[in-house]
Amino acid sequence: MREAANRPAYLDNHATTPADPRVIAAMRPWWETNFANPASIEHALGREAEAAVEEARAQIAALIGAEAREVVLTSGATESNNLAIKGAARFAASQGAERRRIVTVATEHKCVLESVSDLAAEGFEPLVLPVRPDGLLDPEALREALSVPTLLVSVMAVNNETGVVQDIAALAEIAHAAGALFHTDAAQAAGRIPLDVGGRGIDLLSLSAHKIYGPKGIGALYVRRRPRVRLAPLLSGGGQERGLRSGTLPAPLAVGFGEAARIARLEMALDEGRIAGQRDRFLAAMEAGIPGLRVNGSRTSRVAGNLNLTLPGGVDAQAVMAAAPGVCVSTGSACSSASIEPSYVLRALGLPESEARATLRIGIGRFTSPAEVDRAAAELSRAWNGVRQRAAAE
Numbered sequence: 001m002r003e004a005a006n007r008p009a010y011l012d013n014h015a016t017t018p019a020d021p022r023v024i025a026a027m028r029p030w031w032e033t034n035f036a037n038p039a040s041i042e043h044a045l046g047r048e049a050e051a052a053v054e055e056a057r058a059q060i061a062a063l064i065g066a067e068a069r070e071v072v073l074t075s076g077a078t079e080s081n082n083l084a085i086k087g088a089a090r091f092a093a094s095q096g097a098e099r100r101r102i103v104t105v106a107t108e109h110k111c112v113l114e115s116v117s118d119l120a121a122e123g124f125e126p127l128v129l130p131v132r133p134d135g136l137l138d139p140e141a142l143r144e145a146l147s148v149p150t151l152l153v154s155v156m157a158v159n160n161e162t163g164v165v166q167d168i169a170a171l172a173e174i175a176h177a178a179g180a181l182f183h184t185d186a187a188q189a190a191g192r193i194p195l196d197v198g199g200r201g202i203d204l205l206s207l208s209a210h211k212i213y214g215p216k217g218i219g220a221l222y223v224r225r226r227p228r229v230r231l232a233p234l235l236s237g238g239g240q241e242r243g244l245r246s247g248t249l250p251a252p253l254a255v256g257f258g259e260a261a262r263i264a265r266l267e268m269a270l271d272e273g274r275i276a277g278q279r280d281r282f283l284a285a286m287e288a289g290i291p292g293l294r295v296n297g298s299r300t301s302r303v304a305g306n307l308n309l310t311l312p313g314g315v316d317a318q319a320v321m322a323a324a325p326g327v328c329v330s331t332g333s334a335c336s337s338a339s340i341e342p343s344y345v346l347r348a349l350g351l352p353e354s355e356a357r358a359t360l361r362i363g364i365g366r367f368t369s370p371a372e373v374d375r376a377a378a379e380l381s382r383a384w385n386g387v388r389q390r391a392a393a394e
Contacts, residue, residue, distance in 0.1 A: 056258025163306020
């Protein structure tokens with residue numbers, strides 16, 4: 001992907017990734033040539049659209065080591081997380097299950113935390129566990145929480161702010177030993193780390209296409225078949241997606257998601273090596289320009305493209321971003337970065353409010369060039385120095 005002249009350096013790939021040109025090319029015929037509804041199997045165009053969607057479903061399944069029939073297409077990871085958590089809880093309640101505890105982690109995405117919280121009004125017992133200063137969940141804390149009979153455990157595979165990678169296989173094993181289902185939000189993990197739902201003991205797994213260089217507006221939920229995980233649907237309608245997610249499937253988006261998943265599966269290792277090199281180059285330049293810079297979260301258990309950086313001197317990150325208009329970064333989750341409150345994820349790691357407000361989230365991706373990281377590091381360093389000097393002069 002060619003870098004346009006005067007275009008800001010884009011280092012916000014955790015918020016969203018640019019669609020891969022191959023993805024755009026794969027989608028285009030399903031906007032223009034065959035726009036049929038995949039459910040219209042009475043005619044040829046509908047059957048062709050259905051076949052394209054099913055091929056895409058198989059590609060998505062292959063990325064996570066699942067069967068195609070275990071993949072339910074949704075509008076994105078937020079819907080998938082809601083369906084997994086609320087669907088599992090409500091189905092269990094409808095069957096008279098006595099387990100009411102639902103366990104999650106303080107650094108989860110808002111849609112997981114809110115889904116778990118919402119269920120309190122339905123008689124469930126939400127429990128939010130803390131993390132260690134490195135962002136990892138202590139397995140013993142989970143084991144202790146599960147001393148009370150628990151219905152579901154939900155732990156994010158890769159954190160969307162810190163890039164920290166949880167030991168999902170070990171946590172799932174603990175959950176299963178206690179008789180609980182295990183769900184993971186893998187929106188930030190897919191295409192960045194290998195995922196194998198069977199090998200890691202995952203019952204439910206959420207995905208989003210736009211985090212893996214696919215289109216916005218489509219995601220998926222893996223629902224294990226053997227032994228079967230049962231969910232109550234959130235939407236009433238025509239019964240599409242095995243009755244779990246009614247609504248007309250967007251064939252172009254599904255095809256784009258499938259192509260993005262195919263590319264991610266084949267090129268993940270190549271992407272990781274190149275992205276890690278760009279990350280190290282950027283960090284070295286930032287550390288040279290901003291002495292005392294600190295990386296938050298585990299330095300070893302993290303994805304290649306993430307840097308969560310606290311600026312020294314109490315310099316406000318929002319002010320630095322405003323002084324560096326040629327760089328696209330963020331202060332936290334794209335779902336909550338507009339809030340004036342400091343990141344709840346960083347507060348969960350133990351950062352005081354002043355340091356949380358002085359923190360930038362950097363997301364380096366497939367199409368980030370060496371020129372972009374050099375330009376971004378130079379501009380952010382200049383902006384930090386400028387803001388710091390102005391604050392000292394006031």
